[in-house]
Amino acid sequence: MADQVKQTSRAFTATKDDSTEVQLRVREATRRELEMADMEFSRAFNMALRFGLPTSTRQMKHLKQSELWTEADDARVQKLRQHALAIEDRLSEAGDTASEDLKTEHREAMTQLNEARRDLEAMLAHTCDAKADQAYRNFLMCCSVEVVGDEKAERLWPSVDDLMQETDNKLLSRAMYEWTMFRAGLESDWASFQTPAPATATTQATDQADQTEPDAPAQVPADEPSAIDQSPDPIDEPPADEPDPVVQVAPGVASDEPEAGQLVSEDEPVEQPVA
Secondary structure (H helix, E strand, O other), X not given: OOOOOOOOEEEEEEEOOOOOEEEEEEEOOEHHHHHHXXXXXXXXXXXXXXXXXXXXXXXXXHHHHOOOOOHHHHHHHHHHHHHHHHHHHHXXXXXXXXXXXXXXXXXXXXXXHHHHHHHHHHHOOOOHHHHHHHHHHHHHHHHHEEEEOOOOEEEOOOOHHHHHOOOOHHHHHHHHHHHHHHHOOOOOOHHHHOOOOOOOHHHHHHXXXXXXXXXXXXXXXXXXXXXXXXXXXXXXXOEOOOXXXXXXXXXXXXXXXXXXXXXXXXXXXXXXXXX
């Protein structure tokens, strides 16, 4: 198999809600940006602990004790994950010569995997780890998604607050998809991603639960500016060689979820984690 050169950026055209188009790119985060994202992870994790949220390990123990998630469920998800990863290896080996049948097989495998772990992810969404993961991803998205201009590229969202206040759903969905696929080293397949999978009893039940069980309001400590608001413009540094400490799990990507980040002991006021 021929050696493949790793992309450091990927350009794409996004369509906004008003049907206008914008030229964007997603790039590798610098070492400094990755270090600052780690700080965002730790800060969000600590704040979630203050709010009384459980860690994913404690929540998983409770789910198994209550038989809401069993060893059989674990085995089923693991089998589907291994199947999806095997197809991804075949896609990587084939490169540009990959057949449409193989791509279709990969999409079907990912659909089965996502459906199998949908319930578990919903039950683990309200943990310290999930809130910290979300803060980490939001920070890196702000750093890595840029508008391509005539002279230079600039951040689409200068701060996390700008990202959270984004009201253009089409723009946000496309940027998030492209960023996720780029980080996973997968080619973009936006047209296929927009095609919804057939509804099943499991997905319908989960969707109903999501609609009827909103997050409970929490007392929020005093806001503190995010690290991205205090940082200068991105520094041209070579991307990190080591993999990111937190792995995004999204449609089209098969990966093993890591354990939560290390807990820090700073006791300063922090901003509310992103819901």
